[in-house]
Amino acid sequence: MSENNIICHDNLVYDKTRVMTDKVLHYCPGCGHGTAHRILAEAIDELGIQGETIGVAPVGCSVLAYYYFDVDMQEAAHGRAPAVATGIRRVMPEKYVFTYQGDGDLAAIGTAETIHACNRGENILIVFINNGIYGMTGGQMAPTTLPGMKSSTSPRGRDTSTMGNPLKMTELVAQLPGTYFVTRQAVHAPANVRKAKRAIKKALDYQKLNKGTCFVEIVSNCPSGWKMTPTQSNKWMEENMFPFYPLGDIKVPEK
Amino acid sequence: MARKGDIVINIERCKGCEVCLSACPHEVLALSKEVNSKGYHYVVKVNSECTGCANCAIVCPDAVITVYREKATSGQ
Numbered sequence: 540m541s542e543n544n545i546i547c548h549d550n551l552v553y554d555k556t557r558v559m560t561d562k563v564l565h566y567c568p569g570c571g572h573g574t575a576h577r578i579l580a581e582a583i584d585e586l587g588i589q590g591e592t593i594g595v596a597p598v599g600c601s602v603l604a605y606y607y608f609d610v611d612m613q614e615a616a617h618g619r620a621p622a623v624a625t626g627i628r629r630v631m632p633e634k635y636v637f638t639y640q641g642d643g644d645l646a647a648i649g650t651a652e653t654i655h656a657c658n659r660g661e662n663i664l665i666v667f668i669n670n671g672i673y674g675m676t677g678g679q680m681a682p683t684t685l686p687g688m689k690s691s692t693s694p695r696g697r698d699t700s701t702m703g704n705p706l707k708m709t710e711l712v713a714q715l716p717g718t719y720f721v722t723r724q725a726v727h728a729p730a731n732v733r734k735a736k737r738a739i740k741k742a743l744d745y746q747k748l749n750k751g752t753c754f755v756e757i758v759s760n761c762p763s764g765w766k767m768t769p770t771q772s773n774k775w776m777e778e779n780m781f782p783f784y785p786l787g788d789i790k791v792p793e794k
Numbered sequence: 795m796a797r798k799g800d801i802v803i804n805i806e807r808c809k810g811c812e813v814c815l816s817a818c819p820h821e822v823l824a825l826s827k828e829v830n831s832k833g834y835h836y837v838v839k840v841n842s843e844c845t846g847c848a849n850c851a852i853v854c855p856d857a858v859i860t861v862y863r864e865k866a867t868s869g870q
Contacts, residue, residue, distance in 0.1 A: 550846075550864055555857040
């Protein structure tokens with residue numbers, strides 16, 4: 540069979556999902572946000588809930604998320620996405636509601652909203668992208684920055700004696716009775732992307748059970764903020780981020 | 795013999811991040827010398843070893859790659 544014959548509709552195994560718009564993503568080359576957007580959109584597509592899904596966009600690099608998802612989207616004030624999602628889900632309990640937030644949004648200014656939404660057990664999905672840095676504003680230190688990690692506001696590395704310790708939000712919310720499914724994933728390699736997509740799909744599907752908040756952390760890279768090439772940043776993430784933020788399910792529903 | 799596949803690359807969306815290069819098990823992909831309208835060296839197919847595993851498309855942050863794979867019953 541010649542190669543020309545392979546490219547036909549019957550042989551299609553992978554194409555950009557229709558839940559993502561054709562707009563070119565504004566993210567830096569190699570940024571995990573793009574992959575995270577795509578798997579979330581694919582999960583919505585595969586569950587067939589495009590018309591019933593409402594997303595809440597954060598402030599940060601992913602502030603323009605509403606341009607890329609072809610679902611109903613709402614922008615929230617900085618850190619307040621879980622509060623906005625709470626309102627949306629309570630008024631429209633038949634809808635699937637997700638928030639998409641970075642670590643500066645969810646773990647810094649939005650800590651209160653995140654913890655209280657999880658503690659109340661709101662039936663929403665929180666997708667948390669953790670790259671350990673404030674990417675959009677120029678690579679400043681975030682609550683999730685690793686000890687010793689350099690950023691523009693910790694040029695000699697994060698000194699935990701004066702700058703505090705990194706915040707493990709995912710472990711924190713897993714202890715709350717309101718959370719139903721809490722997991723940490725990554726999107727830098729094919730196997731991880733597949734696992735992360737399965738986790739998101741499961742979390743979206745759990746919403747119809749009304750059992751509580753689902754929380755999916757995606758450990759991601761920030762090539763621009765970390766001052767590395769995308770490939771280097773993925774390697775650095777494997778060597779430094781994963782030992783501190785270990786991947787895997789933290790809280791799974793009881794059978 | 796492994797099933798054959800092929801990919802279509804949307805060069806205008808590509809940002810040349812090279813994440814797909816390390817994901818490909820058969821070294822099918824490489825960066826071009828030319829740049830696209832945004833000035834990025836885009837990814838190109840350099841051999842015909844593609845098996846349509848879709849690893850490149852799955853890790854691509856910008857949804858650049860469309861993957862095709864021949865049916866198991868056809869060919870060979």
